[in-house]
């Protein structure tokens with residue numbers, strides 16, 4: 001980000017100065033100025049997400065959005081360490097019980113094409129950082145889904161409905177557990193909602209969504225933050 005020679009792909013100074021700490025809705029992790037008075041934003045009061053809480057490390061805005069694409073499509077990006085560190089910091093600020101960490105799975109076809117699941121890299125790193133078990137074996141994705149953002153809410157539901165299942169080995173082993181679902185980016189919440197509905201059918205006790213970045217609401221996307229080292233970056 002700053003262009004200085006570093007041993008890490010994102011130096012500590014950049015991690016600090018580009019991390020925008022905002023009061024956020026405890027349910028959906030969108031910026032929410034009244035978070036100190038009411039935990040959930042107006043949208044979540046009207047329609048609650050299927051998960052109990054969402055925690056994000058970052059907003060999905062430049063320069064992070066560029067680095068997140070690199071993390072997603074370039075296996076040896078070196079970004080796992082810094083990203084896990086940022087997420088672990090955010091999670092530690094909101095203590096809650098978690099017994100098992102699960103990444104949002106890729107379909108077998110997508111996994112074969114990409115070679116790795118970026119959500120699993122995050123989940124595995126968080127398991128180590130937070131001393132919790134993590135597995136990418138419990139959830140299965142039956143099919144890839146189109147980019148959900150382009151769909152309206154009804155099309156989105158149809159596209160995602162039934163896309164996931166609990167793998168046969170794990171049926172009966174999730175009951176009563178507090179689950180953390182890990183994904184790289186939270187945008188509409190449709191994917192995490194769908195998996196949460198599935199987990200509830202398997203009698204889990206609680207669901208936390210841990211994401212690396214939260215897509216801001218559409219009106220906020222027009223004005224990405226600027227910070228040190230941003231000259232000509234975009």
Ligand SMILES: [Zn+2]
Pocket residue numbers: 001002003004010011012013014015
């Ligand atoms: Zn830097």
Ligand SMILES: [Zn+2]
Pocket residue numbers: 025026027028029030040041042043044
């Ligand atoms: Zn909310």
